[in-house]
Amino acid sequence: MRDTGFPLADAENDFLRARRRQVLSRLATWLRREPDDVNIMLPFHEVVDALGMRSENRLGLRSIRLDSIVGSVDRTRDFDRRFRPTSGRVRERWQRLALAQRRGESVPPIEVYRIGELHFIIDGHHRVSVAHALGLTTIDAYVTEVVTRINAAGIRYRGDLIVKDYRRLFLERxxxxxxxxxxxxxxxxxxxxxxxxxxxxxxxxxxxxxxxxxxxxxxxxxxxxxxxxxxxxxxxxxxxxxxxxxxxxxxxxxxxxxxxxxxxxxxxxxxxxxxxxxxx
Structure with missing residues (x-):
């Protein structure tokens, strides 16, 4: 976390740095000719459809690794895979949360689904994005565990869901x-x-x-x-x-x-x- 002594200015700079990193990441992906889904957040419902839903269980409050959060229930357009803002749409709320963090104010836990070792945000996208930008490694979250027919091991990108989906269908047959x-x-x-x-x-x-x-x-x-x-x-x-x-x-x-x-x-x-x- 860079600190100039002016929290408001620092929060604004935090957002600008996060946006700049997102743009540079997209450029690097294009230059390396990597698949388009490398920087795309995993959509929770697509993952569940591919793996097959069995049950869910509320685990309560947990401390989880930020790098284990790979997807979202409904906000996949606003942030990339590393929760960097993809546009200026989220700027106002993002900067308010960054300012609160810099002032040491308490921030409520986020809410996530857990599938295997992966987490998907239900509520708290901006908080996760700010936490990444400020260099944190963990975050408090209310966790609901989702048990699936096929395990989530090996899922990195959206394209991996195709393999999981066909394997699930095969194992049903x-x-x-x-x-x-x-x-x-x-x-x-x-x-x-x-x-x-x-x-x-x-x-x-x-x-x-x-x-x-x-x-x-x-x-x-x-x-x-x-x-x-x-x-x-x-x-x-x-x-x-x-x-x-x-x-x-x-x-x-x-x-x-x-x-x-x-x-x-x-x-x-x-x-x-x-x-x-x-x-x-």
Missing amino acids: VPLTGEARAAVVVSDPWDYAQLGEHVEAWGFRLMQDEGKLLDRAEVARRWYTDEYTPVVGMLRQADMVGDRTETEAYMWVAGERYRLIRTHRWDPDVLSAVRDSSRR
Whole structure:
């Protein structure tokens, strides 16, 4: 915090510095040709839609890290990802709060939703922006925890929500649990749709073979234990995973197997044919 001894002038300068940093950040993003969403605050409702809502629980007053606040319920246009003002619209209120902070006046806690380790502001955007500008690292907040079907790990930018959304849809179709849920991962969100179709087709053949109906949970369990795990084990032994995820290697070799041999069986001859084809 820079202090000239004149709180009003300092508060005005705080706002001007915050605006200047926001403009310079946008320019740097453009020069580096980074995605447009790098500096955009995450919209809370889009995150919840992508992850799937389960429940919420009020945790009460907590001290939270400012850098854990990454989004907002309804003010994503007024501030960027680091809560720097995006225009002069918020200047009057912003400077009043900065002045109060500089005079040592008490400021009420903000209110946030918590998803995993991320926080989204319900009320208190200006207070968070001022706290960032003054170099603070924590802020008091009334926290409501939101529990989602898919965890929020790995979300940095708005584009990451696409992956989470497709994974959530995949796990509704193929309800894996525990170790299996964590192991089945792809990089391209579109691959989750293709994998879902593949598992459902595998489950249909299984039900035909056994002559009985199985629910989605049982199909998912049997696919992982009877199909996925043995095949991935063979791929590891044959050094055919490469720089893909194991799930991506499985999808590739399963597709090539059927294209080349038109069979759903697995044996060393199948893997040899696929390996020879990839080399050619």
